[in-house]
Amino acid sequence: MTKHQNNKEQAILAAAKEEFLDKGYDGARTTSIACNAGVTHAMLHYYFKTKEQLFERIFHETMGMLVEGILEVFAKTEKPFKQRMAEALEIHFEVIKQNPRLPLFMIREVASRPERFAVIKNVISTFAGNLLATMQKDINQAASNDEISPIDATTLLLDMISLNVFPFVVKPVYEAATGLDLNADSAFWEQRKAENIELIMRRLTPTQDSSQFIVHSS
Amino acid sequence: MTKHQNNKEQAILAAAKEEFLDKGYDGARTTSIACNAGVTHAMLHYYFKTKEQLFERIFHETMGMLVEGILEVFAKTEKPFKQRMAEALEIHFEVIKQNPRLPLFMIREVASRPERFAVIKNVISTFAGNLLATMQKDINQAASNDEISPIDATTLLLDMISLNVFPFVVKPVYEAATGLDLNADSAFWEQRKAENIELIMRRLTPTQDSSQFIVHSS
DNA sequence: AAAAATATTAACAATTTTGTTAGAATTTTC
DNA sequence: GAAAATTCTAACAAAATTGTTAATATTTTT
Numbered sequence: 001m002t003k004h005q006n007n008k009e010q011a012i013l014a015a016a017k018e019e020f021l022d023k024g025y026d027g028a029r030t031t032s033i034a035c036n037a038g039v040t041h042a043m044l045h046y047y048f049k050t051k052e053q054l055f056e057r058i059f060h061e062t063m064g065m066l067v068e069g070i071l072e073v074f075a076k077t078e079k080p081f082k083q084r085m086a087e088a089l090e091i092h093f094e095v096i097k098q099n100p101r102l103p104l105f106m107i108r109e110v111a112s113r114p115e116r117f118a119v120i121k122n123v124i125s126t127f128a129g130n131l132l133a134t135m136q137k138d139i140n141q142a143a144s145n146d147e148i149s150p151i152d153a154t155t156l157l158l159d160m161i162s163l164n165v166f167p168f169v170v171k172p173v174y175e176a177a178t179g180l181d182l183n184a185d186s187a188f189w190e191q192r193k194a195e196n197i198e199l200i201m202r203r204l205t206p207t208q209d210s211s212q213f214i215v216h217s218s
Numbered sequence: 219m220t221k222h223q224n225n226k227e228q229a230i231l232a233a234a235k236e237e238f239l240d241k242g243y244d245g246a247r248t249t250s251i252a253c254n255a256g257v258t259h260a261m262l263h264y265y266f267k268t269k270e271q272l273f274e275r276i277f278h279e280t281m282g283m284l285v286e287g288i289l290e291v292f293a294k295t296e297k298p299f300k301q302r303m304a305e306a307l308e309i310h311f312e313v314i315k316q317n318p319r320l321p322l323f324m325i326r327e328v329a330s331r332p333e334r335f336a337v338i339k340n341v342i343s344t345f346a347g348n349l350l351a352t353m354q355k356d357i358n359q360a361a362s363n364d365e366i367s368p369i370d371a372t373t374l375l376l377d378m379i380s381l382n383v384f385p386f387v388v389k390p391v392y393e394a395a396t397g398l399d400l401n402a403d404s405a406f407w408e409q410r411k412a413e414n415i416e417l418i419m420r421r422l423t424p425t426q427d428s429s430q431f432i433v434h435s436s
Numbered sequence: 437a438a439a440a441a442t443a444t445t446a447a448c449a450a451t452t453t454t455g456t457t458a459g460a461a462t463t464t465t466c
Numbered sequence: 467g468a469a470a471a472t473t474c475t476a477a478c479a480a481a482a483t484t485g486t487t488a489a490t491a492t493t494t495t496t
Binding site for chain 3: 467468469470471472473474475476477478479480481482483484485486487488489490491492493494495496
């Protein structure tokens, strides 16, 4: 009757994504994936020869999503730099919020298998070079107008990513420490987003003596 | 001749720490640990009945170090709040820098095995309550003197930890993306530390209209 | 509807990984 | 230095996990 549409393959992919995101490559079990997908274990090997191949499929998809999401953030207009940055922060935060497990997934897999560097390198360096160069140009211009404090684009980007991503990465630990359930606490995330914007905006605002507080290490 | 000092047990512990920090519980192999420790595989099970027990030993030790390190940061004097905060940031950053793999280790293990929440909860909540309360009192006092902008202690703490910890957590990805070797790049870490202090100092500095830049989500 | 291609199953095989055991060697205690 | 406790070894066992295969069912093509 109904056309054959490989819905088992899709079910396996969906279950695999869950499993890999949750437990990482090493913790994931192909039997568990097959079971959650409602198919026999042999089917998994029929569609995806090995666990590694199945993982790679998920890894690429996931990386793609993350990078698309970040790209979207910086495809921006001609407003003042500070305002663009505030909007980028907000969009970036929301992208992460909608895919809160992706960052830890990526970090974990790259950390435990450096051979996956290559994928990351390709995906990111394709556009990161342009992005950073463009951003630095905008920064320099805004700084020369005294619109903002001068800053290195890479530095600013890492500020932004640290502030926006880390809370999601550390969420399980935070919940363990406080006993709170952050999924049910939308006020927490709204406050966090506002705080991150506040921090970066203050960072960019020109001051008379911008490095008065820097402490030099022994 | 020499007294018997369980140096095999120590060797196993050292190798286990390496293995677990590097690969996580799921990726670690007891055979590999025994091999790196230069002992037979059976010895591992002689001293530590199971992989789980060996892991727990390492996990506790590691958590202890991390918490001690952070405690040390806040056992501070009577200087102005901003200066104390700058010093705390610097010390905190250095503690992480000397144990750069601990944060990801903790995050990874708690994320993939929520039953380890209990350990974290005990260790942290023992002192975090006092810390936060004390900090909030200091903040309120400094704010009432117009020394700093008012801020929630929890928020400030998460700002600090995000900025200081995330660069170490994301290091492998950063290296994959840029092709740099950050271990050999002490200038990078000095700059990062300075940037984090700059950010927090600006966040604490009073302004006329401190929330002018907050963007509200749709 | 027959032939061809594809999807599915159940049972099995290979490997990896953790854990055990019985006994030998060594160290410590008395 | 003999007895007791302990450290250690080598071989083995059990379980889990990934991967295969041969036969069967279903779908698609002609």
